[in-house]
Amino acid sequence: MYLVTNSQMKAVEQKAITAGVPSLLLMENAALSLTKAITDDKRKSVLVFCGKGNNGGDGLACARQLYAHGVETTIIFAGSPSKATDDCKVNLKAANALDIPIIYLDRDIDDINELVKYIERCDAIADALVGTGLESALREPLLSLVQLINASGKPVYSADCPTGISTDSGDDFGCAVYAYKTVTFHMPKLGLILYPACEHTGEIITGNISLPQSGIKSKLRTLSEEEAKALMPRRITNSNKGTYGKVFAFVGSRGMTGAAVLSLKSAYRAGAGLVYAFAEKHCASVIQNSLYEAVVSTVPDTDGYIDSDAALTDTSRASSVLIGCGLGCNGITHDFLSNILKSISSPLVLDADALNIIASDNTIALPPGSVITPHIGEMSRLTGISIDEIKKHPVETAADFARQHNVITVLKDFRTVIASPDGDITINTVGTPAMSKGGSGDCLAGIIASLLAQGMDNYNAASLGCYINGKAGEIAEKRLSAYGVLASDIADSIPYVFGI
Secondary structure, eight states, X not given: OEEBOHHHHHHHHHHHHHTTOOHHHHHHHHHHHHHHHHHHTTOSEEEEEEOSSXXXXXXXXXXXXXXXXXXXXXXXXXXXXGGSOHHHHHHHHHHHHTTOOEEEHHHHOSSGGGXXXXXXXXXXXXXXXXXXXXOSOOOTTHHHHHHHHHHHOOOEEEESSXXXXXXXXXXXXXXXXXXXXXEEESSOBGGGGSTTGGGTOOEEEEEOOSOOGGGOOOOEEOOOHHHHHHHSOOOOSSOOGGGGOEEEEEOOOTTOHHHHHHHHHHHHHTTOSEEEEEEOHHHHHHHHHHOTTSEEEEOOEXXXXXXXXXXXXXXXXXXEEEEOTTOOOSHHXXXXXXXXXXXXXXXXXXXXXXXXXXXXXXXXXXXXXXEEOOBHHHHHHHHOOOHHHHHHSHHHHHHHHHHHHTSEEEEBSSSOEEEOTTSOEEEOOOOOGGGOSTTHHHHHHHXXXXXXXXXXXXXXXXXXXXXXXXXHHHHHHHHHHHHHOOHHHXXXXXXXXXXX
16 A cells, blocks of 8 residues: 655645646545545534634535535534635535534634533544644644543544644644544555554545546555565465575574574574574574574584674575574674675675674675664664654654665664665554564564565565564464563464465
8 A cells, every 4th residue: 555745645636636626626525535434434413623724624525415414513613714725615605505503613612611512412523623734733722622522532533634643754743633533535644654643543544536546656655465465475386495495594692592593483484495594502502402494504603602704604505694683792793794794695684783783883884785674772873863863753764774775774663664775665554562572573584584585575575574573463462462472472473474
């Protein structure tokens, strides 16, 4: 599913209007989508909150349509009618002509709390106060209106976006409507799926307003289940273990053997034909006893850490290479990593300590085309940007890093951002807080390495890998609760993501 920014949406609307499509027709179609969501739920009495902009015009048109459907409808109009947009004025005049009850906040109400009696009588609220384009906190009286709406406990249907959020950045500025359903128009807006705005949207419905789908060439997307299934590497009848690739993994250290096992198991569970583990002797022993299918090689180590002599390992047969899970971050592993990166030509995934080593030494270059999987803290070390700033601008941070370093950047967080050097962005929307346990990232790294080994391109492998990891976490949560999921449960749930 593709997403749009505010500027992209405005451009396609303006293009249609310039070509002769009446803006009032687009508004009427938008209102039809909102009305359908409300009437499908058989709401009998609706209080419609409208602002003076075009979003308010959508709400006024919706109120007129609800009224025509026999729904008891009352409009709360916030702002001066004289300052309304032209299209909003047209729909306000039409609502007046039909004698739909309208409460003008500037004229009829001395105290906003007087609205409570209207709220108590309705069984649903339509929110059309402020639409897309908001980039700062709400001011009065809108702030108090939103607080009243949220305190009402009534199901809220928001037009295009919940009032108070930024549909570009996903910020809620501390106060925004909590919608039961958001009916967004033409295409979903980027900010609707970013945190914290995604906490406000409820179910997102995309309403058709009769604009051509070809009008926007978006590089932003999420993956639906159908789209994820379509990306999965095919399993063919005439195949063997070599058909599905060889993952070479340089992982683990004496104190971090679990990270190695989790990444290797996940690589197998995601479909790789062979998984080769290159580990120091203690870790190698754990792998041999934990994952019988792994092909284990003991490599030179110093004090339980893979050392620079291990960089002589021949990786030319690898279909993909994974480095970093549980590797350790010190001078020993630094020398190993800086040496082995010079000889790897296969698709490469760099995770965890591999990234921490690179962050500590700017002379180690990231190999072009590699996939990196930093969490927010690791990204902060790689970029020098504060954690707070990265959380505020995850899409821009990942996109800038991907472009500057020519790598696929998987910025892990509640909404993981996958960015390619040419500007393609996937926002991962699946997963669960149950995955907030040590080892979840090791599973993800193994899955991505597996998909690369099976022949996927690096951007789609990273995007699909995040989807599979998140869905596996959701499946594990259903069995074990939000509290009881371990990373090993995620690895074991991978085969169930697309059914068995």
